[in-house]
Amino acid sequence: MDLNRRDFLKGAAVASVVAAGSLAVGCTPAEEEPAEKWEYDVDVAVAGFGAGGAMAALTAQKGGASVVCVEAYHQVGGTAMDSAGGATGPGSMEVAQANMPYSKPEFLQTFVDCIGEATNVMEEYDAFIRPGAGGVGFTIGAESTHKARVECYEDLAEKFVDGGGVLLMETKAFKLLTNEDGSIVGLMARKSDGTEIKIKAKAVILACGGFQNNPELKTKFFGPMGDQVFCRAVPTNDGTGLLMAKEVGAALSTGLGTFYGxxxxxxxxxxxxxxxxxxxxxxxxxxxxxxxxxxxxxxxxxxxxxxxxxxxxxxxxxxxxxxxxxxxxxxxxxxxxxxxxxxxxxxxxxxxxxxxxxxxxxxxxxxxxxxxxxxxxxxxxxxxxxxxxxxxxxxxxxxxxxxxxxxxxxxxxxxxxxxxxxxxxCGVSCCYGGVAINPNGEVLKEDGVKPIPGLYAIPGTAGGITSAHYYRSSIGAAVAYAWKAATCALDYVSAGQE
The missing domain is CATH 3.90.700.10 (Succinate dehydrogenase/fumarate reductase flavoprotein, catalytic domain)
Structure with missing residues (x-):
């Protein structure tokens, strides 16, 4: 079925596809199993189609993977749509360490190495972007307006769907699925009408934001007045990614009490x-x-x-x-x-x-x-x-x-x-703390060393990358790590098929 731009952004056509049990181009039906039924069977599932989620989905698709992306909000682009739109970063380790002194060098190295790769993906998809500050990274939108930023990500969403991807709007991931050894095998998502969708995936990338709109988590991590902090972000950034990862044994990062806004x-x-x-x-x-x-x-x-x-x-x-x-x-x-x-x-x-x-x-x-x-x-x-x-x-x-x-x-x-x-x-745009990852974007187990096979997360959902010091762009860190996580997920999927 052909999902046009208007339909998939509204979610209407996607809803009919799921209800009918059929699949969009690029996804194959899962083999019938006695005890369970999967609505989708793909290589990579991405939770979120904000700036980072879009980068992860497009990078995985560009690498030949079949991809399903679930977006909880009614609009693509996430919190980045009402920022200044800068997806920029440091041009060297010297600049990175001077401006982000509390971050671990290995995390900064990924930021430095991958911000250019993320920019290349945007250019290859002919995204509506402008040069980034200092010539590093990019700025979202053909001009500096909310409308231009939205148009940029609506266009990318259309290209993602046209390329065979499935984008389910107003559909929120709520549970990660694992096998007996703890490896990720998929996720569960829930549509706005309450319908649950079971997605089989060899790898899952969490790009669904932080806990900006979760009063309980803000009080726990920010302090006694945390619930008074204004959510200066997409309201669906309610800590779902952190809670899902924690449920399957993920460690949490440092810097949980720090944020930008x-x-x-x-x-x-x-x-x-x-x-x-x-x-x-x-x-x-x-x-x-x-x-x-x-x-x-x-x-x-x-x-x-x-x-x-x-x-x-x-x-x-x-x-x-x-x-x-x-x-x-x-x-x-x-x-x-x-x-x-x-x-x-x-x-x-x-x-x-x-x-x-x-x-x-x-x-x-x-x-x-x-x-x-x-x-x-x-x-x-x-x-x-x-x-x-x-x-x-x-x-x-x-x-x-x-x-x-x-x-x-x-x-x-x-x-x-x-x-x-x-x-x-206070207004919080981005949480600096979250799920613990390594420099490849792999989510770590509670021991803080070994990764959970098949599970990845990017800044926003993941923490400990930029620590307590803001430098140019939380969006830049998200897209850089999204490229890295998707690239590593492709390697993981490929290795599992050999």
Whole structure:
């Protein structure tokens, strides 16, 4: 049956194929076995068709494997669709080690070696991409818009299906299947209508994201306030990959308490894909950020556009803070997008969605309004005063919490009325911890040494690759390891057929 682009993206045609028990091109029916029935029998099954899952599926297909991919969300491309779209990486081990000092060298080597290979796959499939930052990797989309990124992955999905692959949308993997010796033999998936699908596969690649939308796992790994961390990712990233792997005896990685994201406006009525960009406070590295005690708690200039605020904010009382800025910052940087372009007026959008934003003609009046949210009025006034004085005196490094320029050109005084305060919470885009893998993307057993035969995972689902330090692109690590995992899975499948 020919699955056209519109049908497979909606999932309607795929649903009819599965219900009828027939198969798309490239997949062969499993031999009837007395005790069980398989809807599909393939070489490789991939859980997820985000940036990493698509790379794994396309690489395996390009290598001659029959592939089934299950995607839990209603849209292909995953969380990458509402990022800046950079799938980039380090061009050398020297650059990698300088920028990711907490990562193991062998993991960095895979990142360095494979980001170019992943780019080659995108080019061979004529993907809608642009050069990556520094000439390493690629940038998703023909232009820097959400629409362009979606078009890129819809096009890749169509080519995957046209090439014989099966893509099951709104179909969530929920259980790995093993034989007596613990080797992977397939997976179970569930469609949105509750229908269960049994897929026989010689190898399975987990590319279904982290646990960004699992309050229990976030509390367990991020700390007591973990359930308050905003899921700044596809809502289907609920830890399914980690839980499935753990059930078949997988080890977990280091860095489970670390993550990447940006601070998000608190209390706003939002959903993913609506607020990912406009709710992010990318300008907070030019502002003052205080906790409920009215005190600064981190160097706002550190990190990349608020990502370090996240890691410190989660340790503050109630995991909440307030970004304080003036009209100058509002006008110059209040609508800068993740890609550095002018975008939506984020403060206006936050107000429209019911988020907490205060506006006042004086800092004293602003602090009074913030006090209604629980922020210490006197300390807030004192913090802003001392901050401005330190800039005048050139003593920002001597503040109780030192202030540096970081990646911005200069530190700006908060002096031009009106003044603004936006309350923020943590937002997690990518979990750095997850399933333990080796540099080949093979999932490790509980001993942390031996791999589970036939099981692979990529960053997002897998952890310990980029550790606690963000460098350019979590998407870059995902696609690099997806290429590596798929290539190793092809070797594994080939060896099993000899």
């Amino acid at each position: 940006h601070s998000m406006a608190a209390n706003a009525d939002v959903e993913f894909m609506d607020f990912y960009e406009i709710g992010s406070q990318y300008h907070d590295n030019r502002c003052i950020v205080v906790n409920l005690d009215g005190k600064r708690y981190y160097d706002e200039g550190a990190g990349v556009a608020g990502d370090m605020n996240n890691l410190e904010l989660i340790n503050q009382r109630y995991a909440r803070g307030c970004v304080i800025f003036d009209q100058n910052i509002y006008d110059e940087w209040g609508s800068i997008s993740a890609g550095g372009d002018k975008g939506a007026d984020r403060t206006a959008e936050v107000i429209e969605r019911g988020g907490r934003v205060a506006k006042a003609d004086t800092i004293e009046e602003l602090a009074e309004k913030m006090s209604a949210w629980g922020y210490h009025k006197a300390n807030t006034i004192k913090t802003v005063k001392e901050y401005n004085e330190a800039i005048d005196n050139g003593t920002t490094a001597d503040l109780e919490v030192p202030r540096t320029t970081g990646l911005i050109a200069s530190i700006i005084k908060i002096v031009e009325p009106p003044f603004y305060a936006t309350e923020v919470v």
